Amino acid sequence: MPLEAYLAVAAVLFVIGLTMVASRRNLVYVLMGLELILNAANLNLVAFNRFHPESHVDGQMTALFVIILAAAEAAIALAIVLNAYSHFETIRPDDIDTMKD
Amino acid sequence: MLPAPPIESLTAAAAEGATLGNSAYAFLLAVPLLPLVGWLLQVFFGRKLPRQGDWLPTSGMALSALIAVVMFIRVLFQWNPDFLMSSAEDGFAWRFFFSDGSIPAPIAQFTAGILYDNLSAFLLAMVALVSFLVHLFSVGYMQGDSRYNIFFSNLSLFTFAMLGLVLSDNMVFFFVFWEIMGLCSYLLIGHLAQDRKQPKMSAAWASLKAFMTTRIGDVCLFVGMAVFWAKFDTLSFHGLYTATADHVAANGWEGWMTFGAIMMFLGAVGKSAQFPLHVWLPDAMEGPTPVSAMIHAATMVAAGVYLTGRIYLLCSPEAQLVIACVGAFTAIFAATIGITGFDIKKVLAYSTISQLGYMIAAIGVGGVSAGLFHVITHAIFKACLFLGSGSVIHGCHHEQDMREMGGLRKKMPITYITMLVSTLAISGVPLFAGFYSKDAILAKALEKSMVTQEWIWAMPFYLLVVAAAVTAFYMFRLIFMTFHGEPRSDHAHHAHESPWTMTVPLMVLGFFAVFGGKFWITDPLHAVSGGRTPWFMALVHDPDLERWESSAIEQAHGYGGHGALLSHAADGHGSGEGHGAAAGHDEHHDVAHTAHVRAMITSIIVATLGILTACLFYLFGVFNPKKVAAALGGLYRLVFNKYFFDELYHATVIRGTVVFSGFLSWVDQNIVDGTVLLVGRTMKRLAGFSGAADKYVVDGAVNWVGESTQAAGQAVRRIQTGRIQQYAYFTFAGAVLLAAVVLLDLF
Numbered sequence: 001m002p003l004e005a006y007l008a009v010a011a012v013l014f015v016i017g018l019t020m021v022a023s024r025r026n027l028v029y030v031l032m033g034l035e036l037i038l039n040a041a042n043l044n045l046v047a048f049n050r051f052h053p054e055s056h057v058d059g060q061m062t063a064l065f066v067i068i069l070a071a072a073e074a075a076i077a078l079a080i081v082l083n084a085y086s087h088f089e090t091i092r093p094d095d096i097d098t099m100k101d
Numbered sequence: 102m103l104p105a106p107p108i109e110s111l112t113a114a115a116a117e118g119a120t121l122g123n124s125a126y127a128f129l130l131a132v133p134l135l136p137l138v139g140w141l142l143q144v145f146f147g148r149k150l151p152r153q154g155d156w157l158p159t160s161g162m163a164l165s166a167l168i169a170v171v172m173f174i175r176v177l178f179q180w181n182p183d184f185l186m187s188s189a190e191d192g193f194a195w196r197f198f199f200s201d202g203s204i205p206a207p208i209a210q211f212t213a214g215i216l217y218d219n220l221s222a223f224l225l226a227m228v229a230l231v232s233f234l235v236h237l238f239s240v241g242y243m244q245g246d247s248r249y250n251i252f253f254s255n256l257s258l259f260t261f262a263m264l265g266l267v268l269s270d271n272m273v274f275f276f277v278f279w280e281i282m283g284l285c286s287y288l289l290i291g292h293l294a295q296d297r298k299q300p301k302m303s304a305a306w307a308s309l310k311a312f313m314t315t316r317i318g319d320v321c322l323f324v325g326m327a328v329f330w331a332k333f334d335t336l337s338f339h340g341l342y343t344a345t346a347d348h349v350a351a352n353g354w355e356g357w358m359t360f361g362a363i364m365m366f367l368g369a370v371g372k373s374a375q376f377p378l379h380v381w382l383p384d385a386m387e388g389p390t391p392v393s394a395m396i397h398a399a400t401m402v403a404a405g406v407y408l409t410g411r412i413y414l415l416c417s418p419e420a421q422l423v424i425a426c427v428g429a430f431t432a433i434f435a436a437t438i439g440i441t442g443f444d445i446k447k448v449l450a451y452s453t454i455s456q457l458g459y460m461i462a463a464i465g466v467g468g469v470s471a472g473l474f475h476v477i478t479h480a481i482f483k484a485c486l487f488l489g490s491g492s493v494i495h496g497c498h499h500e501q502d503m504r505e506m507g508g509l510r511k512k513m514p515i516t517y518i519t520m521l522v523s524t525l526a527i528s529g530v531p532l533f534a535g536f537y538s539k540d541a542i543l544a545k546a547l548e549k550s551m552v553t554q555e556w557i558w559a560m561p562f563y564l565l566v567v568a569a570a571v572t573a574f575y576m577f578r579l580i581f582m583t584f585h586g587e588p589r590s591d592h593a594h595h596a597h598e599s600p601w602t603m604t605v606p607l608m609v610l611g612f613f614a615v616f617g618g619k620f621w622i623t624d625p626l627h628a629v630s631g632g633r634t635p636w637f638m639a640l641v642h643d644p645d646l647e648r649w650e651s652s653a654i655e656q657a658h659g660y661g662g663h664g665a666l667l668s669h670a671a672d673g674h675g676s677g678e679g680h681g682a683a684a685g686h687d688e689h690h691d692v693a694h695t696a697h698v699r700a701m702i703t704s705i706i707v708a709t710l711g712i713l714t715a716c717l718f719y720l721f722g723v724f725n726p727k728k729v730a731a732a733l734g735g736l737y738r739l740v741f742n743k744y745f746f747d748e749l750y751h752a753t754v755i756r757g758t759v760v761f762s763g764f765l766s767w768v769d770q771n772i773v774d775g776t777v778l779l780v781g782r783t784m785k786r787l788a789g790f791s792g793a794a795d796k797y798v799v800d801g802a803v804n805w806v807g808e809s810t811q812a813a814g815q816a817v818r819r820i821q822t823g824r825i826q827q828y829a830y831f832t833f834a835g836a837v838l839l840a841a842v843v844l845l846d847l848f
Contacts, residue, residue: 018833022826030826093825100823 006047014040027081027091031074038070125175125186126193128168129215132229133264135165140257147250154250158257159236165264166226166233173226176219182642184222187270187339188214194270211336216270219640220473224267224407227477228400231484232260234606235395238488241602242391242495247297252389255292259285263400267407272326272336275408276319279372282401283319287312289396290388307384314381318371322408325364328357329415339649342414346649354417362420365412366427373405373457376431380746382454386446390491393446398453398487399480406460406476410469414644422557425465429546429561429568431458434744436571440578441730441741444501445490448579452527453483455568459542462561468545469644474637475538482523482535485610489520492603493583496596503582505592510584512596515604517584519611524580526614528573529708534614539569540697540704547703548696566707573711581719 013036020033042063049059085091139158147154176184188194194214217225236256243252262281269275291308293301330336333344345358369375374382385397396402409424416424435454442448456479463472494501496513510517526533529540543565550559588594598604717723730737739745820831842848 022829022833096825097823100821 003047003051006043006050010040010043010047013037013043025092025094027084027093028078030093031077031081034077035070035074038066038073042066123191123193125172125217126188126191126215128172129217129225129268132165132169132172132225133261133268135161135168136232136257136261136264140254140261143250143254143257147254150250153253155240155253158253159233159240162229162233162236162257162260165260166229169226169229169264172217173222176217176222177640180640182219182640184219184640186215186217188216189270189337209334211271211273213274214270215268216338217268220407220410221267223473223477223637223641224403225264227480228260228263228267231399231480231610232256232263232395234484234609235391235399235488236260238394238491238603238606239389239391241600242491243389246292246389248292248295251295252289252292255285255288256392256395259289259396259401263404266404270337270339272329272338272341275411276322276326279322279368279404279408280319282396282404283312283315283372286315286385286396286401289392290385292389292392293387301387304387307381307387311381311385314378315371318368318378321364321371322368325361325366325368328361328364332357332361338411341412342644342646342649345415346646349646354419358415359417359419362412362416363423365415366409366420366424369405369409369461370427371405372408373402373461374454375405375427375458375461376434379431379435379454380750383447383450383743386444386450390446390487390494393450394484394487394491397450399484402453402457403460403476403480406457406464406472409461409464410473413464413469414646414649421465421467423465425462425546425549425558425561428458428460428462428465429564431455432462432568433564433571434458436568436575437740438743439575440571441737442575443503445493445503445506445579445583446487446501448503448575449483449486449490452486452572452576455572456483456527459539459565459568462565463542463545466546466549466558466561467643468542470637470641471538471541471545473641475535475542477637478526478534478538481610482526482614485519485523485607485614486527488603488607488610489516489523492516492599492607493520493596495599495603497592498595500590500592503579505590506583506588507586507593508584508588509593509596513584513598515598515607519607519614520584521580522611522615524576528576528712529569529704530712531705536704536708540701543569543704544693544697544700547700548693551692551696566703569704570707570711573708574715577712577715578719581715585720 017033017036017038017040020036021030022033024030024033045059045063045066047059049055049057049063052059081091084096088096090096136158139161143154143158147157150157189212194212196212197210199209236253239252239256243249246252259282262278262285266275266278266282269278287308290311291304294305294308326336329341333341333348335341335344348355348358367378371378382397382402386393388397413421432455435451435458439448439451439455442451456475460472460475460479463469463475492513493506493509493516496509496516497506500506522533526535529536543562546562546565550562588596718726718729730741742748
């Protein structure tokens, strides 16, 4: 399979993730969109590593770091969502707007 | 009443020659210091002392008078025309140095000491004695006054100043005492203005008038002193005489000397109430009568004459002419006013002015001795007249108008006789005190006119002769209106004789006025002049400028070589100007003798004439004074209103001052204040401009920065919606934009 196929799948994943982050009315789904975006990036990293052998395992290692980072991010973000829920009694991002001017 | 001189003093004096020994200075110093101590005690403790302390200054004054009289008698027994004690030369003096500190030598210095010569001795004794009698008289007269203690303290301070003035050997201290006297005169004239029960406003105005008028003279005196100080660098009398004598010998009389002398004389014009500055003295009679008697008749006004006598040697012939004319004119001028007065004290006041004019004129024509002799005799009979008038006023329950009196001679015999005697004396009736002095003055004036042969020098003599007649007339008018005829009011009906404290001084003074005639001509020790010339004039001879030339100074003090001067002066015809040649001296002597005889005859004739006229008018009623006054019409009104001098001064000097003050006030309000306001307004405008610049330029810039920042903030705040997802859009949009920039290579 050519590189473009991987990139196309990654682009689709990125756009889906971006759309979820931008439009879902539930913070948990927003987080899930975030995971999709990260995984789209991971897919690109792994794909580019596959098609560029001179780079050894740099792409895969970076993807591995991103997965670890995503796990940590998910843990913290879910904790924030929980706290936000206990404070605002909602997880609709539109309703949490106390940072508004 | 005079204590006998101690015998040992005579021998001591003989041994010491011309002085009384240095111990005399302590006694002389005590004479003015006793009243000073009396004043201090009276000022601080007077109110608390028994009898409000009146006995304190009075007894101090008695002691002071005693010392002065004893010293006087010791001087008299010296019988030395050149008697002179100067503490500055004997080493007893205060020396004042003024230095600016930069150079060790003083830039100015003067010496203040005691000068005690025959003239000082006479005046000191006279002033001390009269002052004591007035103190004594005041104990009776001022009884019940609400400011009794203050009156006595003022009287003491005045006496101190007058005694100090007589003893001063320099112009500076003379001037200081002169000013203290002016102050005391002011305080005493205004005494009744401060009365706690019924303040007398006229007294307040009178005191102000006296102070301001004499002030004009004082300033002139100061200017005169400054002129001589600037040229001669000394202000001691003897220093000035010496310097003047040397200057005249070298350069003759110069204009500035005439100017300086006339300025100094103007001081005397103010103090002795001479014409143009005479207006204050009659008003000064608002003061209590003892004050009038002492200050404004006997002593203080005589200080001006004393000054004129002391500065006579500094006077150029022109200045002498001015002095003679002012004096003679004042004599006749004031005497005519005296004719029309009705207030007994005012008549006496004008009489005083007139007699002071005599003295001044006498000094002007060169008769310093005669003028000062008149000071002494006048002090005695005028003090007696004033105290007598005080007694009359006291007896008539403070009635001063002679039209309300009459017939008092039965009710107040002592007052009547003493006043009559004094009136005879002032009129120049032979054998009474005033005759000798007045005669001497007239003789001197006639002699001067005969020597100079100039019409202007004849004027003083004729004026003085007429004044003598007028004096006799108005003084007898006073006596007849007051004591003769029938009582013309209830006050006069119920008049009574005064207590002994008032009559004793009267009798003492009256004694001197009547037996004074004999007393004055009797030569107590030596028959120098055959008993014909008043011994005063033998001792206080006319000053002679040549005597003061520096080379002659030692002669003057070494006493032995001065026989010529002694006998010359003892003749009583001391030369006014120097007459070197013996022939000239004899000729002068003849002229003097002729003048003397003629003047004496004239004097007796005019006195008799004046008295007889007064008898015709007021005693026998041959003429009716009212009809005569009506017949004279305008002339009478002119004299009755004192030649309208008060009105004239009011219209010119006072009104002028007021107008000038108004002008100054206008200048102040319009020009000075206007300038200030202009500056203020300009500053206000400038400040407004500066304020506007600050407000619109500086603050504007600052505000613009703030406002634009705020506007920017307002614009940007819209995007901060608080919605996370929106932020995500923006982030994405930014990323896309950056990607576009990078990928499309837009920049």
